[in-house]
Amino acid sequence: MADALKRVFQQAKEKKRPVFVAFVTSGYPDPEETVDILLGLEAGGADIIEFGIPFTDPLADGPVIQESNNEALKHKIDIDQSLSFISQARARGLKAPVLFMGYYNPMLIYGEEKLVENCKKIGVNGFIVVDLPPEESDHLRKLCTQHGLSYVPLIAPSTTETRIQHLSRISDSFIYIVSRLGTTGFRDEVDKKLPELVGRVRKYTNIPLAVGFGVSTKEHFQIVASHADGVVIGSKIVHVLKSAEKGKRAESVKAYASEVCGLSSGHKYEVDNMNVKVDQNIQNDCVKTDVMTADKNVPYILSPRFGEFGGQYVPEALFDCIIELEKAFVEAKNDPNFWKEYQSYYDYMGRESKLQFADRLTDAIRADKSTDPMNGARIWLKREDLNHTGSHKINNAIGQVLLAKRIGKTRIIAETGAGQHGVATATVCAKFGLKCVVYMGSKDAKRQALNVFRMQLLGATVVPVDSGSQTLKDAINEAMRDWVTNVQNTHYLVGSAIGPHPFPIMVREFQSVIGKEAREQMLKKAGKLPDLVIACVGGGSNAIGTFAPFVDDKDIKIVGVEAGGDGIDTERHSATLSAGKPGVLHGTRTYLLQNDKGQINDTHSISAGLDYPGVGPEHSWLKDTGRVEYVAVTDKEALIGFKMMSQLEGIIPALETSHAIYHAIQLARKMRKDQDILLCVSGRGDKDVDSVKEALPKYGLQVGPDS
Numbered sequence: 044m045a046d047a048l049k050r051v052f053q054q055a056k057e058k059k060r061p062v063f064v065a066f067v068t069s070g071y072p073d074p075e076e077t078v079d080i081l082l083g084l085e086a087g088g089a090d091i092i093e094f095g096i097p098f099t100d101p102l103a104d105g106p107v108i109q110e111s112n113n114e115a116l117k118h119k120i121d122i123d124q125s126l127s128f129i130s131q132a133r134a135r136g137l138k139a140p141v142l143f144m145g146y147y148n149p150m151l152i153y154g155e156e157k158l159v160e161n162c163k164k165i166g167v168n169g170f171i172v173v174d175l176p177p178e179e180s181d182h183l184r185k186l187c188t189q190h191g192l193s194y195v196p197l198i199a200p201s202t203t204e205t206r207i208q209h210l211s212r213i214s215d216s217f218i219y220i221v222s223r224l225g226t227t228g229f230r231d232e233v234d235k236k237l238p239e240l241v242g243r244v245r246k247y248t249n250i251p252l253a254v255g256f257g258v259s260t261k262e263h264f265q266i267v268a269s270h271a272d273g274v275v276i277g278s279k280i281v282h283v284l285k286s287a288e289k290g291k292r293a294e295s296v297k298a299y300a301s302e303v304c305g306l307s308s309g310h311k312y313e314v315d316n317m318n319v320k321v322d323q324n325i326q327n328d329c330v331k332t333d334v335m336t337a338d339k340n341v342p343y344i345l346s347p348r349f350g351e352f353g354g355q356y357v358p359e360a361l362f363d364c365i366i367e368l369e370k371a372f373v374e375a376k377n378d379p380n381f382w383k384e385y386q387s388y389y390d391y392m393g394r395e396s397k398l399q400f401a402d403r404l405t406d407a408i409r410a411d412k413s414t415d416p417m418n419g420a421r422i423w424l425k426r427e428d429l430n431h432t433g434s435h436k437i438n439n440a441i442g443q444v445l446l447a448k449r450i451g452k453t454r455i456i457a458e459t460g461a462g463q464h465g466v467a468t469a470t471v472c473a474k475f476g477l478k479c480v481v482y483m484g485s486k487d488a489k490r491q492a493l494n495v496f497r498m499q500l501l502g503a504t505v506v507p508v509d510s511g512s513q514t515l516k517d518a519i520n521e522a523m524r525d526w527v528t529n530v531q532n533t534h535y536l537v538g539s540a541i542g543p544h545p546f547p548i549m550v551r552e553f554q555s556v557i558g559k560e561a562r563e564q565m566l567k568k569a570g571k572l573p574d575l576v577i578a579c580v581g582g583g584s585n586a587i588g589t590f591a592p593f594v595d596d597k598d599i600k601i602v603g604v605e606a607g608g609d610g611i612d613t614e615r616h617s618a619t620l621s622a623g624k625p626g627v628l629h630g631t632r633t634y635l636l637q638n639d640k641g642q643i644n645d646t647h648s649i650s651a652g653l654d655y656p657g658v659g660p661e662h663s664w665l666k667d668t669g670r671v672e673y674v675a676v677t678d679k680e681a682l683i684g685f686k687m688m689s690q691l692e693g694i695i696p697a698l699e700t701s702h703a704i705y706h707a708i709q710l711a712r713k714m715r716k717d718q719d720i721l722l723c724v725s726g727r728g729d730k731d732v733d734s735v736k737e738a739l740p741k742y743g744l745q746v747g748p749d750s
C-alpha cells in the first residue's frame with residue numbers, strides 16, 4: 044500500500060515528470076457525484092488522491108476547504124461513507140493510491156485499529172493527519188507499518204533543521220512540504236522561498252517531496268515541478284467543484300486537472316501504479332522508519348501530559364514554535380527577575396486581590412428554612428472581579444505578554460468568549476505597545492457588545508468569526524489560522540488553560556496567584572484553610588489557578604462548576620466534563636462535547652465565557668483521578684446565583700462566576716457552620732447586565748419588587 048505510493052513517484056521519476064497529487068473533500072459538493080469526481084481526477088492526470096475526511100473544526104484550512112467540510116457534514120459524510128466511496132471507485136477502476144487526509148479526532152473516535160484495517164481492506168493507502176504530528180502518532184504509525192500503509196509527514200517553512208532530519212527518517216513513502224505559512228487556499232504566485240525550503244529538506248533525504256499550499260495554475264504547477272517530485276493541488280480543485288454545474292462536476296475537474304498538469308497538451312505519461320518495482324534507494328530509505336516518540340526526540344523540558352490528557356496536537360507549522368515557547372517559559376519561570384518584573388505590574392493589575400467574607404450571603408443561607416439549623420458554611424470570596432479589566436484574565440495576559448517580549452514577538456493575537464480575555468489582552472497590548480488582534484465569535488460579539496467596544500477603545504482590532512457556532516471554539520479556530528500564518532512574529536496569547544502544551548501549564552502558573560494568595564489570606568482571616576474550594580470552569584483557567592495550590596491538601600474538597608445551559612439531558616449546554624468524552628481538539632487531548640463520529644458539538648450557555656465544547660486537559664485528569672468533582676449548573680440556576688450575590692452582597696458577578704455561586708450556596712446548606720468555602724469570583728458582571736435583563740423574564744425571575 045505504501046509501496047504503491049513509492050511506485051508512483053518512482054515511475055514518474057523514470058519518465059522525468061512530476062507526480063500530481065489531487066485533493067478533494069469526501070462527499071463534496073454532492074455525495075452522488077463523489078465517485079465520478081475521483082475517477083474524473085484520475086482521468087485528468089491525478090496520480091495520487093488525497094481524500095479529505097470532513098471535520099467540524101478544520102483549523103489549518105482556509106475558507107474554501109472549510110466550506111467544503113461544512114457542506115460534506117451536512118450530507119452526513121463520515122469515515123465509513125468515505126471508505127464506501129473509495130470501494131466503489133476501486134470497483135469502477137480507480138488505480139491511483141488514495142490517502143485519507145483530515146484531522147485526528149474523527150479518526151481517533153472511529154478507532155485507529157479499525158480505521159487502518161478497513162483502509163487496507165478497501166484500498167486506502169495511507170494518511171495525512173493535519174493535527175497529528177509524529178510525536179503524537181506512535182500508535183497510528185505503528186499500525187500503518189504493520190499493515191503496510193503510509194503515514195505521510197508534513198514539513199513547513201517554520202520546521203527547524205533538526206526536526207527536518209527526524210521527519211525525513213520517519214517518512215515511508217513521500218514527504219508533504221507545505222510551501223508557505225498559512226492556511227490552505229489558492230494564491231497568485233508560488234512562494235519565492237520554495238527552492239530554499241526544498242533544498243533544506245533535500246540535504247537530509249532522497250525520499251520524494253511533494254509540495255502543496257497555494258498551487259492553482261498550470262504555471263504554478265510547472266514552477267513547483269521544477270523543484271519538487273510532486274505537486275499537490277487542493278483548494279483550487281474544491282473551488283472548481285463549487286463552480287461546476289450539478290451533474291457535470293466530474294467532467295469539470297477532469298478538464299481542470301488535465302489542463303493544469305499538462306495532460307491536455309500531451310506532456311503527461313500514463314502511469315501503471317501496480318507494476319513498477321521500487322527503486323532500492325527509496326526502499327532502503329523508507330525502511331529506516333523510526334518511531335519518533337515524545338521522549339526520544341523532542342526536547343521537552345516539562346511533561347506535556349496529565350495522565351492521558353494534554354499533548355501537542357498541532358499542525359506542523361506550529362510545532363517548533365511551541366517548543367521554543369516551552370523553553371522560554373521554563374527559563375522565565377526559573378528566573379527571579381522574571382517574577383520581579385511580573386510583580387512590578389501588581390499595582391497595575393490591582394493585586395493582591397481581596398479575600399472577603401460574604402456575611403450576608405452566609406446569613407441568608409443559614410436563615411433559609413431548607414437549611415438544617417446546624418448547617419450553613421461560611422462563604423469567602425476571592426475577589427478577582429476587582430482586578431484591572433474586571434476578571435482573572437489579566438493575571439495570564441500580563442504573564443504571557445512578558446514572555447512574548449522575551450521571545451521577541453511583536454504581534455499578539457487572542458480569542459475571546461465573554462470578551463474578558465480579549466479586554467485583558469487589548470489592555471496589556473496597549474500598555475506594552477504591541478499590535479493586537481482579537482478573534483470573537485459573532486454571536487459572542489453581539490451578546491458582549493460592551494466588551495467589543497472596550498477592546499476597540501484600547502486599540503485592538505476585533506475580528507468577528509461567523510463560522511460554526513459563532514462562539515469561543517470558532518474564535519479559537521480562527522486564531523489558530525492566524526497563528527499558522529504569522530507564527531514568525533506573532534504570539535498567540537491563549538486565554539485559558541487549554542491548547543497544546545505548554546499553554547495549560549503556563550496559564551496555570553500565571554493564574555495560580557489566585558490560589559496562593561487565597562491560601563495565605565484564609566489562614567490570616569479565617570484562621571484555617573478552607574474545607575471546600577469552588578470555581579466555575581469554562582476552559583478552566585480561574586479554576587485551575589484557584590485549585591492548584593490546594594490539590595495536595597487531600598482533606599480539602601474541590602469542586603468545578605460547568606455550564607449546564609438548559610440541562611445536561613438536553614443538547615443545549617457546555618458541560619464538557621459532566622457530559623463529554625475524551626478526544627482531541629485545539630491541540631490537546633481532553634474531554635470534549637462531540638458526537639459519535641468525533642465531530643464537535645455546538646454548545647450553549649447563557650455565559651459566553653463558559654460556552655466551549657472542550658476544557659483544559661488538567662481538569663480532565665483531575666476528574667478521572669477523582670481529585671476534583673465537576674458539576675453542572677443550568678442557566679436558570681446561574682441567574683439565581685447572580686441575583687443572590689447582587690442583592691445580598693452588593694456585588695454584581697459575571698454570569699460565568701454565577702454558576703459557581705449557585706452551587707456554592709447549595710453546598711453551604713449541607714456543610715456545618717464551622718466550615719469554610721472559598722469561592723473564586725472570577726469576574727464582575729457589568730458586561731452581562733443586558734443578557735441578564737433579557738433572560739430573567741424568560742425564567743420567571745424578577746430583579747426586584749418593582750421590576
Ligand SMILES: Cc1ncc(COP(=O)(O)O)c(C=O)c1O
Nearest residue numbers: 463581582583584585652725726
Ligand atoms: C469572568 C469569567 N470567569 C470565567 C471565565 C471562564 O474561563 P476560565 O474557565 O478559563 O476561567 C471567563 C471567560 O471568559 C470569564 O470572563
